[in-house]
Amino acid sequence: MPDKPLKPHEIATDQALGADAVLGFIGHVETPWTTRAACPKQGSMEGPECTVIVAPPWDQALHGVENFAYLELYLWFHLARRDLLVIDPSHGGGPRGVFALRSPVRPNPIAVSTVRLLARQGNRLIVRGLEAVSGTPLIDIKPGRCPQSI
């Protein structure tokens, strides 16, 4: 899904990525941002309230999350292209490999966002700290480990 032409030193692969494992979405997030361009580069604990919706039967796996102030949300960045090897980021520093960058563009576009948990309402979590487009699929939730490092 190429969305813009490559810059001079950028490299894409035309080799197909393997189909080695399957992910099941367990829900999605609802945020104020409807396009990638509108999203902040990084989530902020002072950012807007967002909602995480966990689909059954996985809502049963939320039992106990209310004991944590911070959660890690594992998201699938479904809009990101997956074929780039080397990127020349607009924020400078010169071209480098996607594994030397935290860009959403990567072979398996998984993002981990640490969020502050404000409330749980059944299968819905109210959080701050997200940076994702509304509708982004959710693939996992883990208790947060290092809030001081955000």
Added chain:
Amino acid sequence: MPDKPLKPHEIATDQALGADAVLGFIGHVETPWTTRAACPKQGSMEGPECTVIVAPPWDQALHGVENFAYLELYLWFHLARRDLLVIDPSHGGGPRGVFALRSPVRPNPIAVSTVRLLARQGNRLIVRGLEAVSGTPLIDIKPGRCPQSI
């Protein structure tokens, strides 16, 4: 792939997880541990040297990783069962949802290990801090962000 009977308060789902997205493995790790039982619960920066092997063409995406002291390795825990909703962990605390635990047992068994990068040798990274079974598939690498929190 149930490997042991459920304890009294544990809950599994018999609802099939969706097949919503596909992961491609980009390499694997080589560690001293050949079974899950032999693995440490958590990686240690004083642990043994391990090797990360990145398969082509994704080795080209390593350009620049040598500038980072710490990397996040995204691993696919291929041996973990994926149908549990509530677990009664052996370390105590009573039964709770898998999203309130950092157990490897989860619908999409992705683990992020922060490791110290000792050396890069072409498509091989020598690291410390892993806790995974040898042969565990690699799905992503990102620069590490918070080494002080490990």
